[in-house]
Amino acid sequence: xxxxxxRLAALGRELDWPETPNLVPVVRRRLTAxxxxxxxxxxxxxxxxxxxxxxxxxxxGVFAAVPSVRDAVLEFFGxxxxxxxxxxxxxxxxxxRPLDLGARTTLDRARKSLGFEPLVPGAAGRPVAVFVxxxxxxxxxxxxxxxxxxxxxxxxxxxxxLVGEFRGDLAPEYLGKITGQATRVxxxxxxxxxxxxxxxxxxxxxxxxxxxxxxxxxxxxxxNVLLLERGNLLVRLEGAFDRQRALELGRSLR
Amino acid sequence: xxxxLDAYEEIVRRHQAIAFRTAWMITRSAADAEExxxxxxxxxxxxxxxxxxxxxxxxxxxxxxxxxxxxRVRGAGRHVRIxxxxxxxxxxxxxxxxxxxxxxxxxxxxxxxxxxxxxxxPAREAISCRYLLDLSEEETAxxxxxxxxxxxxxxxxxxxxxxLELGEVEA
Numbered sequence: 001x002x003x004x005x006x007r008l009a010a011l012g013r014e015l016d017w018p019e020t021p022n023l024v025p026v027v028r029r030r031l032t033a034x035x036x037x038x039x040x041x042x043x044x045x046x047x048x049x050x051x052x053x054x055x056x057x058x059x060x061g062v063f064a065a066v067p068s069v070r071d072a073v074l075e076f077f078g079x080x081x082x083x084x085x086x087x088x089x090x091x092x093x094x095x096x097r098p099l100d101l102g103a104r105t106t107l108d109r110a111r112k113s114l115g116f117e118p119l120v121p122g123a124a125g126r127p128v129a130v131f132v133x134x135x136x137x138x139x140x141x142x143x144x145x146x147x148x149x150x151x152x153x154x155x156x157x158x159x160x161x162l163v164g165e166f167r168g169d170l171a172p173e174y175l176g177k178i179t180g181q182a183t184r185v186x187x188x189x190x191x192x193x194x195x196x197x198x199x200x201x202x203x204x205x206x207x208x209x210x211x212x213x214x215x216x217x218x219x220x221x222x223x224n225v226l227l228l229e230r231g232n233l234l235v236r237l238e239g240a241f242d243r244q245r246a247l248e249l250g251r252s253l254r
Numbered sequence: 255x256x257x258x259l260d261a262y263e264e265i266v267r268r269h270q271a272i273a274f275r276t277a278w279m280i281t282r283s284a285a286d287a288e289e290x291x292x293x294x295x296x297x298x299x300x301x302x303x304x305x306x307x308x309x310x311x312x313x314x315x316x317x318x319x320x321x322x323x324x325x326r327v328r329g330a331g332r333h334v335r336i337x338x339x340x341x342x343x344x345x346x347x348x349x350x351x352x353x354x355x356x357x358x359x360x361x362x363x364x365x366x367x368x369x370x371x372x373x374x375x376p377a378r379e380a381i382s383c384r385y386l387l388d389l390s391e392e393e394t395a396x397x398x399x400x401x402x403x404x405x406x407x408x409x410x411x412x413x414x415x416x417x418l419e420l421g422e423v424e425a
Contacts, residue, residue: 004413004416005385005413008366008385009388011363011367012386012387012388013388015386017278018274018284020274020275021270023270023273023291023295024267027292028259028263028266030292031262031296076285077285187285
């Protein structure tokens with residue numbers, strides 16, 4: 001082997017390859033599933049797709065002009081508690097819905113009512129308001145923050161930061177997102193925790209409780225989002241901030 | 255069935271790293287690579303009956319993996335440079351020097367990576383498979399879906415080009 005070849009081989013050993021995921025459980029699961037369920041869950045379940053279509057129709061939309069609902073999924077990303085699908089075209093949402101975050105409360109009261117210990121992003125300062133919803137198993141916490149340093153006002157909500165937290169282990173596909181091609185979706189690690197950064201054109205956002213194929217609690221357009229696994233929690237950080245600020249906020253969760 | 259699955263699990267466990275990295279080398283996307291490798295293992299299990307007993311398993315598997323990975327490559331816009339990926343994915347506190355770091359300084363590494371990136375696609379793939387992934391000629395041929403002779407000539411031309419780029423050709 002020539003010196004150049006030796007250097008190339010050394011380079012291969014030195015490269016910090018993306019971490020190999022453990023494929024054993026998911027391959028086994030797929031091989032033991034009935035034949036029709038063996039496909040990776042890339043495409044929306046039919047009933048789910050129909051539910052979205054129906055929802056768009058109910059929302060006064062133009063479903064007839066939205067064949068993209070049934071377009072093939074271009075990419076699929078998943079975390080415990082969230083799925084992100086990138087499609088050729090984003091289904092159109094006629095109106096932006098107001099946030100539905102549940103009942104207003106305090107952080108202390110939320111700690112007592114939730115089935116988990118809340119995480120608060122220290123880098124964001126103090127939350128303006130705290131909400132708890134029972135929509136997700138174990139409860140869902142929302143923290144809202146006003147605009148501030150590195151957290152510009154988000155169009156539609158006026159918030160600088162919206163934080164959402166729930167038990168991803170109890171509701172593995174609870175939070176769903178559909179993006180178009182103008183939205184960048186990146187899988188990354190934040191302090192070793194799996195995460196997904198979604199940036200660019202707004203994307204569709206909805207909830208999918210485990211006991212229902214689809215529930216319209218909220219279907220709206222969301223802005224930049226960092227989805228982050230922390231233990232058994234799925235944390236969502238949403239706002240008009242950039243990737244660097246999102247990572248700072250994610251790393252400051254305590 | 256359970257026994258078969260246990261045995262197949264062991265196969266997946268043993269080959270998942272090379273399958274994932276081969277897929278990543280083609281897609282340059284961890285998400286796509288994960289899906290490609292996962293689908294490949296499921297398909298390979300279904301095709302085991304067609305696997306010729308006595309043949310090496312890895313080239314056969316890598317051909318399926320590479321095919322799945324290529325199906326996911328969509329357009330040049332998805333191309334992520336290896337160096338960029340390495341830098342982005344490595345956290346500062348992970349920067350533990352490897353034993354090879356002593357052999358290959360960071361400047362040399364960057365220079366070599368940049369030279370690899372400048373290679374034409376087929377040459378870059380051949381070099382990446384043979385040296386970065388440490389695949390055999392047979393495995394590289396399976397992954398690139400071409401004859402072994404083609405792998406040999408691509409690698410040879412790529413090495414020549416790299417030497418030129420790095421100014422290592424003797425006058």
